[in-house]
Amino acid sequence: MRLKFEKRAEPSRFMLYATPVGAVLLTMLVGAIIFTAIGYNGFGAVYQVFIAPLALSYKWGDIAVKASPLILIGVGLAVGNRAAIWNIGAEGQYIVGALAGTGIGILTKDMHGPWILPLMLVAGMVGGAAWGAVPALLRNRFNVNEVLSSLMLTYVAVHLMNQLVTGPWKDPMGFSFPQTALITADQMLPILVPGTYVHLGIVITLIIAVALWFLMSRSLMGFQVRVVGSAPSAARHGGFSQKQTVWLVFLLSGALAGLAGIFEVTGPFQQMSLGFPQNYGFTAIIVAFLGRLNPLGVILAGIVLAITYVGGDLAQSVLQLPNASKGIFQALMLFFLLASDILIRYRVRLVGAPAPAAVPARSPAE
């Protein structure tokens, strides 16, 4: 008896949408088994990480706040991955965007006016796009693999941030903590739901995601990106420039990552500190895939991953589960999703044997 893959006449739309759901469910099941095996309360961990944040309505605001950067970065990466252009350095673009916006914030700290916050947001986008422009330039000019260059730049961004917040940008009144001064009232994103951190940036994120969905599915730009990714030679014949697409992808995803960064500064963080990077840039890669590279799917996937962020904190306080556990859940999710991709194009058949023997139910571990 063995598994046989039969190619489908055309990709299965059912599997395209069913596999992400299956991947999340499998992650919960296998995650519970793994954590039980290494000596934790596995089912309790899964409950805290995936269910508890939804069951506790006062955590919904937190989910929205954490979903916002994941969605914003994730939709940008989804565009890139469609074109088979790999921006792995969104974390760096997120940090540099936050730094650029914070720089404007420091310059305008004694000023007033409604122009200050928009200027900071624009600076965030420009900073992120500029950091993203480097791998694009290197790829187009020198043929440098963008995976490696964008990732290396993330480490450079972290050191740049460390230098600034421990040095010239350190809050003079901050008892020498490595952090910038708190932003002023004119620099804060409006809070939409009193008593939570739910800020205007979340709404902007959703508008951008829907706009990108429209662009990707209805415009020539979206068509160009998809053709460059799926049929490079056809793209060449059709007059779509590969280099132009590289620029488009990196400037767009860099700007969105930078915007996410400055949203965090002007929203929940209100300053920059050594603890500012939250790995959103890396987690957003999972979000993009789990959302099937479709901006609307990315919104849902962003919410799922945000739940694991909130749930990871809950599991830490309730079960003393180390915070690193959420990384394992997140990676498992991506593993299962990638493993199930084959089901979209292939049908799985068991051949050479009668009906498979029933798998014995797993006895609960001690």
Place this chain on the structure above:
Amino acid sequence: MSVDFLIAVLITVVGASTPILFAGLGELVTEKSGVLNLGVEGMMLVGAVAGFATVDLTGNPWLAVVVAAAAGALVSMVFAVLTLSLSANQVATGLALTIFGTGLSTLMGKSFTGHGIKAFTTIFPDWLANDRIGKVLFSYSPLVYFSFIMVGLVWWFLNRTRAGLILRAVGENDLSAHSIGYSVTGVRYAAVAFGGAMAGIGGAAFPLVLTPLWAEGLTGGRGWIAIALVVFAGWKPGRLLAGAYFFGLLGTLELYAKASGTVFTALLPSEGWAALPYLATIVALAIISASKAGGGNAPACLGKPFIPST
């Protein structure tokens, strides 16, 4: 600067280069078979925690190397099953492996925080390393000598053995290799496993050679530098050795900049020194990728899934 100081620097450089060299050699063989595994950082971290745990429990660093290699190879099999048997995207799967390895090592390493371990002692008798020349030649951890042996072995395997020829053929033209009867998938499984084992040993070299303490994410991006190094080396083991030592030297400058201060920080702030290996990697990649010697050397099937038409 005294000679003794330079010798001390040299010894630090050798220590800092060894993990990158191991991981880079493994990735080189993997890539030669046509597979791009971006999970090196994750496999290194899994190897590091497995190696650390073994020394902590048994006190035997030799066993730790074996366990680290096994752990690296084991976790690389997740990547192999996904990309080779299920044709999953190699870039995405490699990233997932890195995220997984980072999480797993942090989780498993939690209980070792603050533990000191007994690292390798030198294998040569002490009197050999008494004078300066002896010190330069004989005072390293056995893993260092092992890494040099592996450079030679990998070169010999790839260029002088039939199995190495088959591996290169699979990486250059998978369809031809398949049509004359070689198992493309089988060869690639073996190459990924070797890459995992070497990354595991490279990761274990951090606690066993560099600092005998557990620290979260102790590889600090060296796995990514190892991948860049393979490109930098044009897929040649000898050039990989030179590259590993170049990046080892850059990494060492950071340590000295942090420790001795003023001389270095007058030139560049200490965070600048810390960022230097990554910046240098980007510059090196630009130079090598733009020249014909670099870009053209990549195995032709690198990163492409192999799907036999049957």
